[in-house]
Amino acid sequence: MAVNNSGRSCPRVSKPVVIKEQSSEPEFDLRGVCQKIVIAKAGEDIKVEVPVSGRPKPTVSWQKDNQALKLTQRTMIENTSTSTILIINECLRSDSGIYSMTGKNIVGSVTDSITVKVHDLPGPPKGPIKLDKISRTFIEFSWEAPENDGGVPINNYIVEIRETTSQTWVELSSLIIRTTFKATRLTTGIEYQFRVKAKNRYGTGPPLMSEPLPSMVWTKDGKDVENTSKLQIKMTELTSVLINKDSVRRDGGKFILTATNVGGFAKHVFNVKVLDRPGPPRGPLTVSDITAEKCVLTWNPPADDGGANIEHYVIEKRESSRLAWTNVASELQVNQYQVTKLLKGNEYIFRVMAVNKYGVGEPLESEAIIAENPYVRPDPPQTPEITAVTKDSVVLCWGAPASNGGSEITNYRIEKRDRISLRWVKCNKRNVTDLHFKVTALVPGHEYEFRVFAENAAGISESSPSSPFVKATDALFKPGPPGNPRVLDTTSSSITLAWNKPVYDGGSEITGYILETCLPGTEEDEWTIVSPKDGVKGTSFTITNLKENQEYKMNVSAVNSEGIGEAAPVPEGYTARDPCDPPGTPEAVRITKNSIAIAWTKPEYDGGSKVTGYIVEKKELPAGRWMKANFTNVIETEYTATGLTEDEKYEFRVIARNAAGVFSDPSYSTGPIVAKDEIEPPRISIDPENLETPYLMKLKAQIAIPV
The missing domain is CATH 2.60.40.10 (Immunoglobulins)
Structure with missing residues (x-):
């Protein structure tokens, strides 16, 4: 905007301007290399530094005689931020050639070159020495110019002579330009040897001798x-x-x-003696003491130290799923190292390299290992037992796990659950290593169950089986009555009973059961204990030494630390008698495609009590099992099984039950029966009276014979 005494003018807007970094193609500055030629004498070091410019910074590559430059310990390339440097140590004639450098960036590519000439002493003249003319006092001989002139022209040749009987060479001339010479003033009969050496500005080369070639x-x-x-x-x-x-x-x-x-x-x-980087360390590269986070590597010094002392070792690692190696440790002076900071569950490969003054040697690789602990979670502890109860606490004891998983148990985790809750609550805030623990802060009158977990370095175990529910109360009571007392079997001298544990144990473990018998019609105080002194430990017992055909009443009581609990009577009196015999073998009397009717005979002996019904069992063949066929009591000695599958095989058996409630053993089986309709052959039925009466009729009369 322009401004005068009257104010500002309207503004003028410039065109959009993009601000960006300027780019330029690569450029080599060879002004420091005279005529782009570098001349050196053999054995000298060559170092050519060429400034490089360009934006962005170009990458530089070198070639020799149109081939990629092979880098060795003598031939090296160093690149700096502003230049590229060609280094040839102790140069040789073979290092002569055209060295080209190529710089590349996003703008373009530029190539330039320099010529390296390495000069040296000339090689020997090319032989053999030809004796062109021999006389009594002179010899004329010739040779050819050296194949290798050392990179510069031959200035002159030097000719020397000696008698074959002498070791001393005598110079005849050192100013010879041509490749011929005439040796004069020789003594007749003496044997001579000649040798010729070429000379350039760097000196005199090796000789060409005229003697017989070795x-x-x-x-x-x-x-x-x-x-x-x-x-x-x-x-x-x-x-x-x-x-x-x-x-x-x-x-x-x-x-x-x-x-x-x-x-x-x-x-x-x-x-x-070839000096080099060392060989690989002697294997194997042992990986030991593996855990989820660390391991220990062990190796031996390399068999080949490269001709120099091993200065240190370098360790690298990589995950087996990746190709890139990462450094673990450098400058190690020992043959063992602990690798840390591994990731649990990852698979790793390690390698170790020895280092001497010539560089880093070949690697020794390990086998792949997985970073995981050598131990596992422990087995669950044994079922906790309750050894003491108060209104707000209990004391738990439990057994150690069958296996600690290979690592020491560091803690037991105790949990509780109220019967009215679904949630388990941790009981211990500090680590517990003992096999007992007192749980406090319980709600009086509530029932609890408990479980225990074991922990080691690998983690926490599965839970132990839960303890029985226990009521948080100071008082203990006698147990309740056992459940469902019942008769399993009778003989003429014994009765076998079974029952269930009491629903309520009185807050104390059931230690046994007491069984009593009484004859009907006697007073209540005439009950007789028929169980062992220390009680019955299981939930079944056979009362023996009973009178045959005598009816008995029976009670079962549970016992805990507080005494004998309420008795549970067997629902009805039972008589000591043998069980009835099984029914006769059933036989099929009618068969259709979906039903089979069977019949049998009554047991020969009913066990002293009337048979009140039968149970029919069937089994599908070939792989079925016995199942009850009737769902109502069968009184008669015949039964029809329906709902069968056509062409399937079945077999049946029958069990009798008498009025004493005793079941017989099963009868013999019918054997396989196929469910299908029976087809009978035709039969003619005639009234027997008609068979004896002759039929008399008139001619052409009708007759009716019922058949």
Whole structure:
């Protein structure tokens, strides 16, 4: 807006402007490298730092002679925030070449290159030395220029001579430009040797000799070294080079070079020691003391230390469901370590690496383990028993679990439940390790049941069986009457009774039962105890030594710590007599597709009391069980079973009951009977009187014969 003495003008709005970071493609600054050429002498270190710019920061990769640059301990690349650095330690002639660098970011890609030239002494002249002309006093000979000129031109050649009987070489000339020479002033009859060396600005190379070429053999551990792609042997007339590519520790050892010609042999021993990162620690990598949160790793030092002392160890871990390794510990000086902070239930793999001054060695991996406790939850405690009761407390005792799950029991959890409630309530606030506990703060008059849990390091157990209900009261009472006293069996001298426990035990455990008998018509105080002195422990008992056919009345009473409770009488008197015999074997008298009628005979002996009815049982074949067929009392000795399935097999048996309420044993079975309609053959029925009377008729008369 513009402003003058009259005020402000209307505003003018600019176009929208987007504020964003400027981007630029990568750029290499090679002004510091003269003509993009780097020259070094063999054995020197090369370090070329090239500034790199670009936004965002580009990623840089290197190539040599259009191939990805192979990084070794001699050849390395270092990238900083502003530059990329090529480092070649102790350079060799083979390091010469074109090194290209490529920078990439989202804007684009740029490639630039430098040329590295490594210069060295020249190699030997190319032989053999040719003796072109020999006379009494001179010899003319020639050779070829070296295949390796060291990267710079050959300045001159040096020719030396010696007599074969001497070890001393004498220089004939050091200013030879061409590859021929004439040695003069020689003595007739003397044998000479010549050698030629090439020289460039870096110095004089190895010689080419005119003597007979020796045969050279490399051996290692008593065996000849074979020329392979990894272990190469390069021979010249007077040199032998053994090249081991990508050396590893096992490539070290004692190498012997033996040279032999007609004059004899010579040998030299080369003790080769390959220095490297250490090998893997000696296994196995043992994982012990495993819990849900930690474990202990144990390993042995590596058999191959890489030629240098082991400085420390590194431990890593990963979950078996993931590929990424995470660091657990570094700078370890020992061969054992406790790994912590594991996640319960996860599966882990661990690895250990030894470290020396040359780097981190190969890893030793463990088997997969699951982080879980070696113990489980304990078994439930035994059923709690109530040993003391007051109006507001009880004392509980219980047995220890059958198994503690492999871990010490650290606590027992006690719970209570009021009979009028559905909720269980914890009783103890502090840990309980004893096998007894006093529960307090009960409501007087209420009935409670109790249960107990056991706890260990793995967790809490299932609950124990619940205790019987107990009433919170100070007073104890005699028990109530037993339930449903009844006669199970009689003989001529015994009666077998059974009953149920009392509904109310008086607040004290039932310790036994008292049985009494009395003859009908006697006074009430003439009851006779017929049970053992310490009472009957179960809920059934057989009274013996009774008089045959004598009727008896019987009572059953429960006993607790307070005494003998109220008696429960057997509903009616029973007579000591043998049970009646079973009925006769039933037989089928009528069969249809859905019913079978059977008939039987009465028992031969009714047990001294009239038979009052029968029970008919049926069983479906082949795999059925005996079931009651009649739902009302059968008085007659015949019964029709209905509702059967056509073509199914059935069998039947009958049980008699007499007036004394005693049941007989079952009769024999009818055997299998198939439910289906019976088909009878035709039969002709004629009145017997008609069979004896002759039929007389007139001719053409009608006659009627009833059939």
